[in-house]
Amino acid sequence: MQKLSIFAVSALLCAAFSTGAHAAGGEIAVIVKTVNSNYWQNVQKGANAALDGAKGYTMTFQGPAAESDITAEVNMVENAVNRHVAGIVLAPSDPDALVPAIKKAWEAHIPVVLIDSALSDAGKQYYQSFLSTDNEKAGELCAQALIDRVGQSGKIALMSYVPGAGSEIGRVGGFKKYLAAHSKLQIVGPYYSQSQMATALNQTTDVLSANPDLKGIFGANEPTAVGVGRALKQTGKAGKVVAIGFDGNQDLQNFVRDGTIQGIAVQGSYQMGYKGIQTVVNVIEHKSVAKDIDTGVVMVDKQNLDSSTAKNVLY
Structure with a gap:
């Protein structure tokens, strides 16, 4: 079989998400590793804030009771695909186990934006952007x-x-x-x-x-x-x-x-939620997005604990 050039593959991937298969507006499913953590709740705060500026969109926010319950997170992604959400923002708890579910989203023309944690190389073609700390x-x-x-x-x-x-x-x-x-x-x-x-x-x-x-x-x-x-x-x-x-x-x-x-x-957990929503909306609305977005990290100690730099990331 004749091999496609990297440019041709890129064109096909872009076409898959610019066919009008998903109109602007609708449900964005935010699925995180667990809901029982202040860190992920801060992600939710950022996502809610971004949603205020995204007219026509609603959001569901969910995650397993424990980060180790990978099967539950896979089921959440598959359920989101089955109800034909407009987009998914996902913090994958395992780099390999979530790949088949993300592939189903890709096949259904549902854009996926990852936050916090990466997928293995096998999943890279199935998501549109990755926002994380380096x-x-x-x-x-x-x-x-x-x-x-x-x-x-x-x-x-x-x-x-x-x-x-x-x-x-x-x-x-x-x-x-x-x-x-x-x-x-x-x-x-x-x-x-x-x-x-x-x-x-x-x-x-x-x-x-x-x-x-x-x-x-x-x-x-x-x-x-x-x-x-x-x-x-x-x-x-x-x-x-x-x-x-x-x-x-x-x-x-x-x-x-x-x-x-x-x-x-x-x-920058708040930024992951905020920019995660913004990014998936941009994909839904056929705007260009970066494949990788660094949301930053700040080392906080007693000397800078009360500084504005620290307060911007503490929660």
């Missing part, structure tokens, strides 16, 4: 912040969340790579909380008990970092073991303020 750079930023505070040698613990999630691969990968290139720090872990705060608390408590010489710890997402902070307080190690967290809810802000956690890398 998770590898964010992981590097966290590693640098930890090295700055604990030095070049010793033991640090890596408390992660859901293995194989797109954001986790980039974030933890960037963290480990930077640590290996710029220090001789020994990593204990990684441990996976499945994005459950109570699990992270128990895991961190055990790690602190088994490693009395631990110098630092990294909590790689919101519920994990909150669990780390609570474990440090409960074990009397707050301020004695350096902690770097990820995301910026009120619990984490309080931990930074009282010195339990020394720094948090905060993503």
Whole structure:
């Protein structure tokens, strides 16, 4: 079979979403990894704000009870396709498991905009734009912040969340790579909380008990970092073991303020929701969009916690 040039393939993909198969207006389905997290609720706030400026559109917002319930998220996407929504904004909980569902959306001429986490290469042709933190750079930023505070040698613990999630691969990968290139720090872990705060608390408590010489710890997402902070307080190690967290809810802000956690890398979660809606509306209305959009990250510590830069991303 004759091979198509990359330009021809691009033209075909553009044609698939400019045939008038979906008119402007209608339901936009926003499907996230879980609804039980301030991070995703902040995404919802951004999406709601963007919807106010998108006349003729309605929005549904849903996600599983837990990030680890990948099957439930797949079903949500398939249900959205079956009810012929105008567009989908999706934070995929697994880079491979969501690909068949996204393919169904593509075949039904329903545009898909990804936020937060990537799909594997097999799914790249089925979505129109991807909005996220550059998770590898964010992981590097966290590693640098930890090295700055604990030095070049010793033991640090890596408390992660859901293995194989797109954001986790980039974030933890960037963290480990930077640590290996710029220090001789020994990593204990990684441990996976499945994005459950109570699990992270128990895991961190055990790690602190088994490693009395631990110098630092990294909590790689919101519920994990909150669990780390609570474990440090409960074990009397707050301020004695350096902690770097990820995301910026009120619990984490309080931990930074009282010195339990020394720094948090905060993503533009509100922007993911806001720009996610704007982007999918642009696709529906046949306007050009970028394939990749960086929504940024800010390292927040006690010194800049009350700055306007930090307040723009904290929630």
